[in-house]
Amino acid sequence: MKHVSVLLKDAVNALVYDYNGYYLDCTFGGxxxxxxxxxxxxxxxxxxxxDKDPISIDYCKIKDFRFSINNIDYCNIYKIAIEKGILGKISGxxxxxxxSAFQLNDHKRGFSxxxxxPLDMRINNKIGITAKEWLNKTNENDIAYILKIYGEERYAKxxxxxxxxxxxxxxxxxTVELANIIKKAHPSWEYNKHPATRTFQAIRIHLNNELKNLDLALNAASKILIKGGRIVVISFHSLEDRLVKRFINANSNKFKHLGKxxxxxxxxxxxPSARSAIMRIAQKIS
Known part of the structure; x- marks a missing residue:
């Protein structure tokens, strides 16, 4: 399945206001x-x-003198801005x-x-423990906590x-083995949603430190942007979107919220994968 970028035109139009600017795409994907x-x-x-995923870097086919790409986690954008001498020079x-659809449909990655x-679920499959390792060694209370906090799963326990x-x-x-355990145990299936959706989301977020890294990246972005520069964030679940909203509100002296x-x-x-997407735009004002 080909990956289709969500809100493609809207996101790029919101991001690029200076055609001569220096821009940073923190999630290259496809x-x-x-x-x-x-x-x-x-x-x-x-x-x-x-991109954190080395496979995405390997598949990059862009050949353009204006373009460069690095295999790092976006929580490290402040560090790479210093290394490249672009601190305070980024427009968006x-x-x-x-x-991505590539990650989801590659059964060896363990996201589906x-x-x-195999139960893997690591964005960078060279770093950290797999979902299989985590599921088979973590105690029941800790599993329930992760499902509740990161999956907002009502029946976590x-x-x-x-x-x-x-x-x-x-x-x-x-993966299907875990999905079947959840299907059998889940007492109340949500309409038009697989009962294992929240469980898989929770484990993936936890293993990849997704929310912590997003928080670190947003704070780093505020330091590398020029005045007038923009942050554009596309989120796919309420946890991410709430984190972005909190960041903008907590930094209202530095950023103006341009809209959701x-x-x-x-x-x-x-x-159809776009149905849960929310995009927020913020502009640096000081």
Missing amino acids: GGHSNAILKKISYKGKLLAI VLFDNGI FINNG KLANAICEYRRKFKITH FRPSKNEIYIN
């Missing part, structure tokens, strides 16, 4: 936003793309959170509860208990 940014900026403009920073594969009961007999190793936007009905029809 390169959709980066390609669109390069089409919009002038020959004097520049774009630095980064883009975050397109969540996982539909396509069976019940599902954590089901996971631990199952692993007393069998080691949990594959959702995909059109037509975009959602064409690309």
